[in-house]
Amino acid sequence: MIDLTPDEFRRLGYLAVDLIAERMAAQPDLPVRQPVPADLRARLMSPPGGTTADPEALIRRVAEEILPYPMGNSSPRFMAWVNSPPAPLGILGDLLASAVNPSVAGGDHAATYVEHGVLHWIKSVFGYPADAGAILTSGGSVANLIPLAVMRHCKAADDMRKRGFNGEDFPMVIYTSTQGHSCIHKAAELLGFGSAYLRKIPVDSDQRMSLDALRDAVEDDRAAGLRPVCVAASAGTVNTGAVDPLRAIADLCAAYDMWFHVDGAYGGFGILAPSARAHYAGIERADSIAVDPHKWLYVPVECGCTLVRDAAAMRETFSLIPPYLRDDRALPWFSEFGIQQTRGFKALKLWLTLQQIGETGYSRLIENDIALAGLLQEKILASDDLELAAAGPLSVTCFRYRPDSEMEDGEIDALNRALLIRVQESGEAFVTGTELDGRAVIRACIVNFRTQEADLDRLLAAVRLAGEETLKADGNSRSRL
Template sequence: MHTDPPLDPDWDEFRALGKRIVDEMADHLAGIRDQPVWQPVPDTVRAGFTTPLPTGGRPMDEVYEEFRATILPFPRGNIHPRFWGWANGSGVPVAALGDLLASLINCTLGSGGNAAMMVEEQVVEWLKEAMGWPATGSGVLTSGASMGQLTALAAARQACGAADVRGEGAVLGGVQYTVYGSVETHHSVEKAVELLGIGRRFLRLVPVDDAHRIEIGALRRTIRADRAAGLRPLCVVGNAGTVNTGAVDPLDQLGALARREGMWFHVDGAFGAFARLVPSHRPLLAGLAEADSLVLDLHKWLYMPFDVSCLLTRETGVLEAAFRSGADYIAPTEQGPSAYPVAFSDRGVEQSRRFRALKVWFALKTHGADAFAEALAENLAQTAHLARLIEADDRLELVSRGDLNVVCFRYVRPGADARELDRINRTVLGRLQTRGLAMPSHTRIRGAFVLRVAHHNHRSEPADFDFLVDQVRRLGDLAVRDGGS
């Protein structure tokens, strides 16, 4: 007699709960504007996350009710229309359905012939087309830019290196590589040079100009000095949107320099590469498609649910040269799934890979690229609107206005010294966040503590930025009155 597997549910109960979850989450998203952007987790709720391992089960609907009570009200907040912190996308709802389907069919995309592999191939091709990338290039989806930077630099070391790093190790023949980027380069590049054995000491962080873009002259001098010292310059990293300010390095100049020097040119476009979808911003990103490798995060400015990023390479085969491995149990066969010619596990670190591509495929098929380009253009227009509001207010100072979607500003008052202004703006930020009003993040620009708005949100409206400015002015006035505490 047939019996259900022990970990499969009662299908009628599963079906009913699934319908309920979709209905209630649709209501939640439709009403998200009426919720706090963020709120702290109460101690009573926090205590529930310290209980021992469950040994016995509970009904699915009870577990879902616990989720509704203890997790749903206390998220990071990035699906809210007034969330502009760090570099978090807002999440396209239809893509979440793709994620659900990916989990249900539960494919792993290391290798093997199946439709899921073909979906990732298609999504990579679409991203190449969107970036103006060579048709002969290659690519792989990753968890995020951090894995992309590591993968790209490993490919650079294999392609440009003077040593058999894979076979003999990083110090063969005493070769010491150096990597170059601006002082605004993301810290994931620092992690990558550490993990690859190049060493943080040999990551050259070059000064930037007044617009926070890398100084080409200083870069040339640094490379020249390293060659004279017997070092091996390996890679130049250009920023297509820095996290701090949204600045875009002169990518065409960096690419030309890298070619002259015989170096790999990598572009970190995790933050801003998708601005290329907006015709007005394509000239700003000139040179992006000339890079040897490019990282772009779809869960930032393409609004996809976490996590999905992409690494593109200009030449086919460079990823496989750096990562291909073999074992009897994954060797190709003449027929069956193992006969498939593509293995994404040979393009990076991961053998087990989740089906990230389906949510992207689902969203792009549903909405089309033009709809995403329109959303990006709206973000850019709203960022410009915010900058104008700040410049028109004598109690606010526009500290930095990036090339893309980042505005850094602060509350000011005449006669206040730097320390007092920092204290006031910390208070303003804390109250904005903990009261659930809005979620900018913070950084330091030329030593000053500032509020940082990074706009990757498809739900925001101009009125949200009017509200932000009003609240910063109001909370700043209160902070001055109560001494900034």
């Protein structure tokens, strides 16, 4: 029997909530993450469904086998990739949204209006008009794919929906920086432009797209008979948090009649932090913007968002309802503005969290993450055995452990790659690495309302310890040769 009586549901629901609350209480002292034992891994991967089980036993199994082995992003010392802890009210929002379980394809029910409500707020954050097109998505990758599809539709010489690229005489070209996120590359391939027609423009010393190099590339392509159609700028690169020169790129796009897209999946909401706001000047001129509430607005995954200035163009790209059948006395359906028909009620978790803390609460939290990153950078600069590799205006810090200034770059690369694995396995902190100008660096990204200064100290201590252990292990293996 799949159904539960209301009393059974209540009892199991309280049990699940208690389990979550217990982990929240213990969180500061828990390891950030721990390896999944081999036998458990095998058990989890074996196909379920051969037997039936008691619902309470199943929830207790989740408590024993799943909750103790998280990715780690609820911890204050998780500073990897761009994954925030889930705002607790957002967790309840997901539960309540599942209980309503609507399809937010559109129509006259509460979930539709809640989504429009949060979208109106996001538009206002970026200086977009209230009648711009907008839709919540699964995440940043789809939030970038959708507007690039609109761009393709608008920039095509022929009818893209009918003839695809078969109607095009000249290849269209897209520009992003070498630091642009891989989802732009993926979108260029998926949408049929082809990666050979995605130019990765060099960056300046601050890892921002070089405007001169961009202009040269556009001119070269025009001279070669190609059609430059779009610049996909970054408002917060994943590697260093660099924000491209948006106003200058807006000017260049206007001059060359190109679509100006901004990938703000990581950094877009940094605009709410007073210290970072000036970097976003010009974003309000973008034709489209991708942002990710499930990153810097701390709502549980999945929740991305696309904004497209020209709502009619967005609808023309996706709608299968012919204009003569459209009835615009009611709000048009979201399914006419994107890829999905059945759509989850993603808006509720954001609607709740946003009202809980308000825009000013978000400003304060995001500013605090940026300030913590600044503090981490100060600590690194004040240390003889650490070197700062890059620090953008947002909340990413790239650094290296360099205990001996005489060590060669290649040795430092190997040391930092090896120590990173030790740090991750220690459970004390979780950071990831990246490459900058061919050098291996440790990358700490703070989008975490739980992180405090003491967590930064624990991260740096874990890095030093892992570095010392790596050097010792290397010395031992050398002396055995």
